[in-house]
Amino acid sequence: MSALPEALSEALAGRFGERFSLAQAVREQHGHGESHHTTAIPDGVVFAETTEDVAETVSLCAEHKVPVIAFGAGTSLEGHLIALKGGISIDLSRMNSILRVSSADLDCTVQAGVTREQLNNDLRDQGLFFPIDPGANASIGGMASTRASGTNAVRYGTMRENVLALTVVLPDGKIIRAGSRARKSSAGYDLTRLFVGSEGTLGIITEVTVKLYGIPETISAALCSFEDVSQAVDTAIAIVQLGIPVARMELMDRGLIAAVNRYSGLDLKLEDTLAFEFHGSPASVEEQVAMVRDIVRDNDGKDFEWASSPEERNRLWKARHNAFYAVVSQRANAKGWSSDVCVPVSELGGCILYTRELLKDCKVPAAILGHVGDGNYHVVFAVDPSNEEEMAEVAGINKQMVKRAISVGGTCTGEHGVGTGKIAYMREEHGNAVDFMALLKHAIDPAGIMNPGKILP
Amino acid sequence: MSALPEALSEALAGRFGERFSLAQAVREQHGHGESHHTTAIPDGVVFAETTEDVAETVSLCAEHKVPVIAFGAGTSLEGHLIALKGGISIDLSRMNSILRVSSADLDCTVQAGVTREQLNNDLRDQGLFFPIDPGANASIGGMASTRASGTNAVRYGTMRENVLALTVVLPDGKIIRAGSRARKSSAGYDLTRLFVGSEGTLGIITEVTVKLYGIPETISAALCSFEDVSQAVDTAIAIVQLGIPVARMELMDRGLIAAVNRYSGLDLKLEDTLAFEFHGSPASVEEQVAMVRDIVRDNDGKDFEWASSPEERNRLWKARHNAFYAVVSQRANAKGWSSDVCVPVSELGGCILYTRELLKDCKVPAAILGHVGDGNYHVVFAVDPSNEEEMAEVAGINKQMVKRAISVGGTCTGEHGVGTGKIAYMREEHGNAVDFMALLKHAIDPAGIMNPGKILP
Numbered sequence: 041m042s043a044l045p046e047a048l049s050e051a052l053a054g055r056f057g058e059r060f061s062l063a064q065a066v067r068e069q070h071g072h073g074e075s076h077h078t079t080a081i082p083d084g085v086v087f088a089e090t091t092e093d094v095a096e097t098v099s100l101c102a103e104h105k106v107p108v109i110a111f112g113a114g115t116s117l118e119g120h121l122i123a124l125k126g127g128i129s130i131d132l133s134r135m136n137s138i139l140r141v142s143s144a145d146l147d148c149t150v151q152a153g154v155t156r157e158q159l160n161n162d163l164r165d166q167g168l169f170f171p172i173d174p175g176a177n178a179s180i181g182g183m184a185s186t187r188a189s190g191t192n193a194v195r196y197g198t199m200r201e202n203v204l205a206l207t208v209v210l211p212d213g214k215i216i217r218a219g220s221r222a223r224k225s226s227a228g229y230d231l232t233r234l235f236v237g238s239e240g241t242l243g244i245i246t247e248v249t250v251k252l253y254g255i256p257e258t259i260s261a262a263l264c265s266f267e268d269v270s271q272a273v274d275t276a277i278a279i280v281q282l283g284i285p286v287a288r289m290e291l292m293d294r295g296l297i298a299a300v301n302r303y304s305g306l307d308l309k310l311e312d313t314l315a316f317e318f319h320g321s322p323a324s325v326e327e328q329v330a331m332v333r334d335i336v337r338d339n340d341g342k343d344f345e346w347a348s349s350p351e352e353r354n355r356l357w358k359a360r361h362n363a364f365y366a367v368v369s370q371r372a373n374a375k376g377w378s379s380d381v382c383v384p385v386s387e388l389g390g391c392i393l394y395t396r397e398l399l400k401d402c403k404v405p406a407a408i409l410g411h412v413g414d415g416n417y418h419v420v421f422a423v424d425p426s427n428e429e430e431m432a433e434v435a436g437i438n439k440q441m442v443k444r445a446i447s448v449g450g451t452c453t454g455e456h457g458v459g460t461g462k463i464a465y466m467r468e469e470h471g472n473a474v475d476f477m478a479l480l481k482h483a484i485d486p487a488g489i490m491n492p493g494k495i496l497p
Numbered sequence: 498m499s500a501l502p503e504a505l506s507e508a509l510a511g512r513f514g515e516r517f518s519l520a521q522a523v524r525e526q527h528g529h530g531e532s533h534h535t536t537a538i539p540d541g542v543v544f545a546e547t548t549e550d551v552a553e554t555v556s557l558c559a560e561h562k563v564p565v566i567a568f569g570a571g572t573s574l575e576g577h578l579i580a581l582k583g584g585i586s587i588d589l590s591r592m593n594s595i596l597r598v599s600s601a602d603l604d605c606t607v608q609a610g611v612t613r614e615q616l617n618n619d620l621r622d623q624g625l626f627f628p629i630d631p632g633a634n635a636s637i638g639g640m641a642s643t644r645a646s647g648t649n650a651v652r653y654g655t656m657r658e659n660v661l662a663l664t665v666v667l668p669d670g671k672i673i674r675a676g677s678r679a680r681k682s683s684a685g686y687d688l689t690r691l692f693v694g695s696e697g698t699l700g701i702i703t704e705v706t707v708k709l710y711g712i713p714e715t716i717s718a719a720l721c722s723f724e725d726v727s728q729a730v731d732t733a734i735a736i737v738q739l740g741i742p743v744a745r746m747e748l749m750d751r752g753l754i755a756a757v758n759r760y761s762g763l764d765l766k767l768e769d770t771l772a773f774e775f776h777g778s779p780a781s782v783e784e785q786v787a788m789v790r791d792i793v794r795d796n797d798g799k800d801f802e803w804a805s806s807p808e809e810r811n812r813l814w815k816a817r818h819n820a821f822y823a824v825v826s827q828r829a830n831a832k833g834w835s836s837d838v839c840v841p842v843s844e845l846g847g848c849i850l851y852t853r854e855l856l857k858d859c860k861v862p863a864a865i866l867g868h869v870g871d872g873n874y875h876v877v878f879a880v881d882p883s884n885e886e887e888m889a890e891v892a893g894i895n896k897q898m899v900k901r902a903i904s905v906g907g908t909c910t911g912e913h914g915v916g917t918g919k920i921a922y923m924r925e926e927h928g929n930a931v932d933f934m935a936l937l938k939h940a941i942d943p944a945g946i947m948n949p950g951k952i953l954p
Contacts, residue, residue: 483940
């Protein structure tokens with residue numbers, strides 16, 4: 041029930057008119073992401089259209105020591121958008137201009153609110169694409185802020201590797217530019233990567249320059265199923281270790297296949313499944329496929345089936361992208377809770393079998409899926425947040441998964457970010473490096489107004 | 498002529514015995530890198546063997562507010578090692594243990610003093626290699642500190658992309674671990690990449706975990722020559738834009754070929770030359786070669802010649818790696834001065850022609866070379882540092898190159914780092930983001946003891 045200082049309200053209303061909202065419905069919409077985390081609504085919402093809008097909002101909030109939370113597409117899974125201490129949500133969704141595309145340099149600059157689907161629709165005619173795809177149609181700014189990745193990361197890297205430069209509004213309202221369009225640089229501290237993954241706690245990203253890629257001459261997808269999940273994982277590990285440059289390699293356990301079939305009207309075989317995509321020239325794709333097919337056979341995989349037409353392929357990946365919603369929709373009024381660990385690939389088999397064991401007696405609908413080429417996998421649960429017992433059960437499983445991941449040299453979050461959901465594990469993963477992170481946070485945002493209560497314990 | 502506080506000298510002598518040296522010859526050896534920058538010798542040298550040695554040295558220096566400078570292989574080109582304010586040089590070359598290699602996960606952890614050649618010699622029997630190669634046989638810690646790259650970066654990335662985790666000694670002597678062995682993570686601030694490229698100004702890197710790669714099934718190298726350097730550059734740009742995954746693509750102008758022929762006993766044709774290396778399966782290499790050959794032909798390239806045997810190939814790349822020394826050795830008692838800019842590839846042709854123009858009347862021996870696939874190129878000058886007039890001339894050319902690079906969206910240093918040599922351009926390149934870098938520096942190292950006078954104006 042915190043309220044804004046009247047002077048701030050008046051200043052924002054004077055500056056932004058109808059683009060500043062105090063309406064309950066608008067505020068509620070900005071107080072949560074897409075997952076199970078409790079909603080906490082901001083005191084007001086500013087709809088920014090330019091970097092200067094963001095800078096002026098932050099500057100006014102800084103003056104009044106009022107929190108600011110950046111809001112993109114609202115697809116956060118770890119509570120990043122929750123206004124724990126009230127404040128102003130800065131909605132960047134109207135900052136949706138693609139500012140510049142260079143097909144010669146394979147890069148572009150976009151406003152933070154541009155979504156990945158919007159960008160790819162725009163690029164298609166030029167034969168280009170932006171590969172990072174976290175499933176949801178997230179904003180590029182949000183993806184940078186959480187260091188997102190997704191199905192293509194095994195080939196193309198994550199936002200960490202694909203952001204070249206950023207425009208950032210600092211906690212005092214100053215605007216800086218981090219990085220350049222050069223593909224590499226040794227010119228000082230890597231501010232770009234300091235802000236990538238900082239979840240709005242150090243500044244607000246308003247423009248992003250990213251690498252692009254030519255749409256491959258040949259794209260080919262395939263599915264194969266296994267009687268046992270460990271055979272699927274062994275297949276994935278062998279492919280990684282041989283350095284075969286698959287573009288996508290996704291594990292979907294049989295529970296997920298069932299959910300996806302129902303949600304997306306598919307009729308995939310109800311078995312633990314690996315889905316592949318291959319990118320390259322015809323000869324290179326053919327070669328990759330031949331190698332993968334051999335490895336699949338060695339691991340008793342069955343039915344190496346093609347999704348050969350673009351339509352069939354798109355249907356497959358759309359279904360995969362909707363996996364989260366597919367699991368959640370299995371249960372009326374459920375919310376999704378997605379765990380998200382990443383481990384060295386040699387540890388992946390053990391971790392997934394351990395997770396299977398943990399899920400054995402779990403009464404909450406759950407499915408395992410993963411970007412197994414990176415060692416990153418998820419369990420999506422369809423939870424009833426009002427049921428304390430089951431929330432505790434899922435929290436317990438999540439905790440065991442994280443502890444196992446950290447104990448084998450992995451991380452508590454491969455791609456969803458810390459938000460509020462993983463704060464409890466930061467010290468276990470990073471030890472006293474967390475104190476160093478806190479030192480940075482305090483130096484950059486001494487008043488603590490940038491997305492307070494996220495990332496750091 | 499600054500001297501160490503007696504109490505510090507005594508403490509270091511007590512702790513390290515003969516591994517702490519005040520000898521003039523030892524100090525002189527630690528007061529410079531390999532380039533033209535003026536020597537400034539430290540007040541003492543500690544030969545560290547463990548992270549704890551480094552931590553205790555830093556801790557003692559912090560107590561006395563005495564500067565500390567990390568020293569690896571001594572191959573710096575931008576004055577990183579110069580003890581501008583005296584202090585202790587911490588020599589890490591005895592920290593040369595390879596701590597762990599995982600062929601299953603394609604990663605390893607090494608002490609900071611391990612050199613890239615040592616690492617690759619060790620890895621070869623396991624069929625693995627570490628691709629980053631800045632020419633010199635630098636230490637992995639030094640390469641991380643300067644965000645080094647080299648000839649393979651067009652395919653494998655730079656230290657930015659290849660360091661997974663670090664052990665770092667902070668300015669107060671505390672030891673932290675940044676990152677993990679997970680291939681990707683969204684767990685908080687990217688401390689790994691904050692220290693990569695920070696040139697010892699924020700902390701001292703003592704252990705590095707890096708990605709490894711399987712030695713490609715097929716490796717093939719080729720040379721082709723051009724009458725005009727712009728044809729060579731156009732060829733390189735076309736190859737990048739088509740996304741052909743060449744492993745190396747190096748420009749060597751005719752001046753460099755002459756120097757290299759003499760220094761390394763080769764008889765390469767005296768023309769502007771592109772040198773390629775292709776990695777992959779036999780079919781993929783064949784395909785890459787065919788595509789490159791077509792592009793070379795379209796740009797009037799001649800003599801697409803093979804360095805087909807491993808011996809011939811190694812001789813070629815060894816000669817390329819020695820390019821810096823080859824140019825410098827053309828003149829008795831000369832020092833090398835290597836410029837180092839990186840621009841978007843579409844700007845590369847214009848920049849290199851502009852550079853040619855700048856060099857037209859230059860009386861100092863000079864040659865152009867570059868990792869043109871990344872837009873990164875160098876002019877190596879063989880200067881006489883005692884000749885003020887020629888130093889001013891080279892400084893002027895260097896400045897014009899940098900200004901041009903920055904004006905087209907590039908950077909003042911692609912891979913050598915800032916050191917003292919590029920400080921003057923930091924504000925021009927980064928604008929007020931330099932103030933933000935200074936804020937970080939001050940927060941992390943409030944006493945300013947970590948490699949003072951480097952990176953920041």
